[in-house]
Amino acid sequence: xxxxxxxxxxxxxxxxVEVLQTIQRRKKGGKKKKxxxxxxxxxxxxxxxxILGGAHLSWASVMNDPFNNPPINxxxxxxxxxxxxxxxxxxxxxxxxTDGSFAIAVVASPKVTSSAPIGIxxxxxxxxxxxxxxxxxxxxxxxxxxxxNYEFRPIAGGLRVIPSIAATSAPxxxxxxxxxxxxxxxxxxxTPSGFSSSPFAECGNAMDGASVTMRPQDxxxxxxxxxxxxxxxxxxxxxxxxxxxxxLPNSTVVFYEAILHCEVIASVTALSEGDEESKKDKxxxxxxxxxxxxxxxxxxxxxxxxxxxxSRFTDAVSTMTTVGGAxxxxxxxxxxxxxxxxLTD
Numbered sequence: 001x002x003x004x005x006x007x008x009x010x011x012x013x014x015x016x017v018e019v020l021q022t023i024q025r026r027k028k029g030g031k032k033k034k035x036x037x038x039x040x041x042x043x044x045x046x047x048x049x050x051i052l053g054g055a056h057l058s059w060a061s062v063m064n065d066p067f068n069n070p071p072i073n074x075x076x077x078x079x080x081x082x083x084x085x086x087x088x089x090x091x092x093x094x095x096x097x098t099d100g101s102f103a104i105a106v107v108a109s110p111k112v113t114s115s116a117p118i119g120i121x122x123x124x125x126x127x128x129x130x131x132x133x134x135x136x137x138x139x140x141x142x143x144x145x146x147x148x149n150y151e152f153r154p155i156a157g158g159l160r161v162i163p164s165i166a167a168t169s170a171p172x173x174x175x176x177x178x179x180x181x182x183x184x185x186x187x188x189x190x191t192p193s194g195f196s197s198s199p200f201a202e203c204g205n206a207m208d209g210a211s212v213t214m215r216p217q218d219x220x221x222x223x224x225x226x227x228x229x230x231x232x233x234x235x236x237x238x239x240x241x242x243x244x245x246x247x248l249p250n251s252t253v254v255f256y257e258a259i260l261h262c263e264v265i266a267s268v269t270a271l272s273e274g275d276e277e278s279k280k281d282k283x284x285x286x287x288x289x290x291x292x293x294x295x296x297x298x299x300x301x302x303x304x305x306x307x308x309x310x311s312r313f314t315d316a317v318s319t320m321t322t323v324g325g326a327x328x329x330x331x332x333x334x335x336x337x338x339x340x341x342x343l344t345d
Contacts, residue, residue, distance in 0.1 A: 147267030172247035204309025212241030
């Protein structure tokens, strides 16, 4: 397009500018070439998803909300095929009859030698007596399916509580946080009031409930463990969710739920045979991420804070919102300092 400008003057009226537009079109000769742009041939859908990096998104989703998202098979770090299994327990406890306190914790193992993964303390605010230990509901099923000496590693897990408190009552406070140790005896050295003043706990209104998710601590977190040898010193090195209640109405009924997603290597020969599809997926994962550490580094960018002073979870890829106050203890605030951010990839 070219512009032709002509200026004219008229007596007593000042300059008048006329802009004449002249459109010049050029015709191109020759034939257009046809291309196959955008066409993809012979690509496996599941393999393509891994190549594009979808695996770390799925892992982040289940770590952020293990109660409403399915686990993902990590595959890397093992020479044999793996399976997935989810351990869970739903129950209730009654807070102390004198001061309304309680504490509950769950470690990242389906079994604990001479104990059980879920520990409960209702002995009093200043007492470190964890007198009740509970196993996951379906722990025996895993032995039946995979054999009693199966190997496992955690993928994600969490704990949430919902106290049943009348709207007319003073609700008290909940303290929730992820303690950066897998040692059950170290976690259960806390009293409810002692945990409330620890750097790992955040405080919220007990009426809203609370939830805490597990996080891997080091490369040993991805090491497979033998299920029949879960002494305290051999529990996978994931953080331990702890929730304590202070000042609740005496003898308050508290509903709780614990969940642990695991990747399992069966000790039964028939379940150790892989297929070509799983081998291709594993190759794609290794090509895209290099290692589990590399895959976790990508997933870590999408992780929300480990603890929340609400029992309700939100979608992993959404604006970070919580009910009832702050969302994590000091440790995970430093490890994952990204609250209030719209998460995208």
